[in-house]
Amino acid sequence: MTNVLFWLFMLxxxxxxxxxxxxxxxxxxxxxxxxxxxxxGYRTARSMRSQEAWDFAHAYSGRYWxxxxxxxxxxxxxxxxxxxxxxxxxxxxxxxxxxxxxxxxFLAVIAATERALKREFDDFGRKRS
Numbered sequence: 001m002t003n004v005l006f007w008l009f010m011l012x013x014x015x016x017x018x019x020x021x022x023x024x025x026x027x028x029x030x031x032x033x034x035x036x037x038x039x040x041g042y043r044t045a046r047s048m049r050s051q052e053a054w055d056f057a058h059a060y061s062g063r064y065w066x067x068x069x070x071x072x073x074x075x076x077x078x079x080x081x082x083x084x085x086x087x088x089x090x091x092x093x094x095x096x097x098x099x100x101x102x103x104x105x106f107l108a109v110i111a112a113t114e115r116a117l118k119r120e121f122d123d124f125g126r127k128r129s
Contacts, residue, residue, distance in 0.1 A: 006088040010095050011080045017102040018072035021065040028062030044110070046117045049125025053117055061113045068105040076102070 033041040036054045041047075047057035079098050083091045122128055 003088055007084055007091055010091050014076045014080050014095055014098055017106055018069045018076055021106060022069035025062045025065030025069060028058040032058035042113065044114065046114055052127055053121045053125045056120060057113055057117055060116050061109050064109045064112055072102055
């Protein structure tokens with residue numbers, strides 16, 4: 001029974017990153033922060049240079065995370081199903097690489113969004129023609 005409970009706990013942990021990506025991606029697409037602020041949103045120097053850059057950054061990063069979350073959720077579910085019934089030590093050891101894989105697109109959104117902002121906007125936050 002404890003093995004199953006530990007596996008369920010690890011399943012929840014393994015679904016946190018893709019679940020957050022799906023939730024925040026949808027939030028950024030449907031209800032992004034309207035005004036530039038210091039407390040919530042995609043807050044980088046480049047995204048905060050203009051309202052247009054701010055809006056673009058949220059739309060871009062939201063789409064990126066929504067697209068990446070589906071395959072990550074599927075991978076995580078398959079990975080965890082393969083670990084079902086294993087010893088807790090084995091489950092714990094094999095969940096670590098899964099989380100490492102999940103962190104790649106989770107953090108890569110920053111580089112991708114910054115590249116897109118640089119391509120679309122000048123250093124003052126004005127849209128390039």
